[in-house]
Amino acid sequence: MNKYKVSLQDIAMTFQTPEGETEAIKSISLDVYEGEFVSIVGPSGCGKSTILNILSGLLKPTRGSVKVQGKVGYMFQKDHLFEWRTILRNCLIGPEIQKQDMKAAREYVEKLLRKYGLGEFLHHYPHQLSGGMRQRAALIRTLAVSPDILLLDEPFSALDYQTRLTVVDEVWNILRQENMTAIIVTHDIAEAISLSDRIYVLSRRPAVVKNIYTIERTVAGQTPLQNRKDERFRIYFDQIWKELDIHDEI
Ligand SMILES: Nc1ncnc2c1ncn2[C@@H]1O[C@H](COP(=O)(O)OP(=O)(O)OP(=O)(O)O)[C@@H](O)[C@H]1O
Ligand SMILES: [Mg+2]
Structure with a gap:
């Protein structure tokens, strides 16, 4: 049996607000193993970000156990570059906050920026970069504190479709090379299938796990873009599409 990096057992989350209670999560159990890429898909408002907030320790669940083996990096939906x-x-903010040795941190971050094509932009400002480059910079900022588990909340949603396809490949490459374990929240079923080892499909709020898909590839080790051409891709897409509680929403 593989070693898990993250394990949620029967988590529940109810928010107390002045207007009353909101039950966001009814019951979620989720295990992620070392080196795995797991996606979470589910209807809007079902509790996906709440799960990442619980995993990162920002929120304490109302019930259930949270086990995390290792250091967590959290990349929010918006890139939040200053x-x-x-x-x-920007990429040195994490080490700065953690009062790390800044000389070593700077060397490490410069190495990452160069390795992933931002070497010429070290001293540029965020508005001088394209959307995809900003996304890469935000990812490197998350990597700067050397996490071993990455939580990515809709990391590609701000990008247009064409850019997203290439940025997903780039990010996937970076994560593989840095031996990351990753949990990715996305609205995009195709994206989830293209880059994940497993997919958790959640119900409408309050969330429960409706199904867990293990994605088999005809050819192993291909990039997300190549995986889209896999003959099984459409089959997974149709299954997950039918399963998502989004059809009678509008
Ligand atoms: N801090 C909070 N206080 C009160 N209610 C909250 C809080 N955070 C989330 N909620 C509620 O919990 C539910 C789940 O929210 P969450 O942000 O986890 O959904 P989501 O699945 O990430 O949605 P989306 O796909 O739109 O990003 C929503 O009804 C939301 O209003
Ligand atoms: Mg969310």
């Missing part, structure tokens, strides 16, 4: 800081200094 416009007044250069790309290099």
Whole structure:
């Protein structure tokens, strides 16, 4: 049996607000093993971000156990790059906050930026970069504190479709090379199938796990873009599409 990096057992989450209670999560159990890429898909508002907030320790669940083996990096939906800081200094925020040795941190971050095609942009400001480059910079910023588990909340949703296809490949490459374990929240079923080892399909709020798909590839080790051409791709898509509780929403 593989070693899990993340394990949620029978988590529940109810928010107390002045307007009353909101039951966001009814019951979620989720295990992610070392080196795995797992996607979470589900209707809007069903509790996906809440799960990442619980995993990162930002929120304490109302019930259930949370086990995380290793250091968590969290990349939010928006890239949150600070416009007044250069790309290099944006990527150094994590080590700065953690009061790390800044010389070593700077060397590491510069190495990552160069390795992933941003070497010429160390001293540029975020608005001088394209959407895809900003996304890469945000990812490197998350990697700067050397996490071994990455939580990505809709990481590609701000990008147009064409850019997204290539950025997904780039990010996937970076994550594989850095031996990451990743949990990715996405609205996009095709994206989830293209880049995941497993997919958790959630119900409408309050969330329960409707199904877990293990994605088999005809050819192993291909990039997400190549995986889209896999003959099984359409079959998974149709199954998950039918299963998502989004059809009678509008
Ligand atoms: N801090 C909070 N206080 C009160 N209610 C909250 C809080 N955070 C989330 N909720 C509620 O919990 C439910 C789940 O929210 P969450 O953000 O996890 O959904 P989501 O699946 O990420 O949605 P989306 O796909 O639109 O990003 C929603 O009804 C939301 O209003
Ligand atoms: Mg969300």
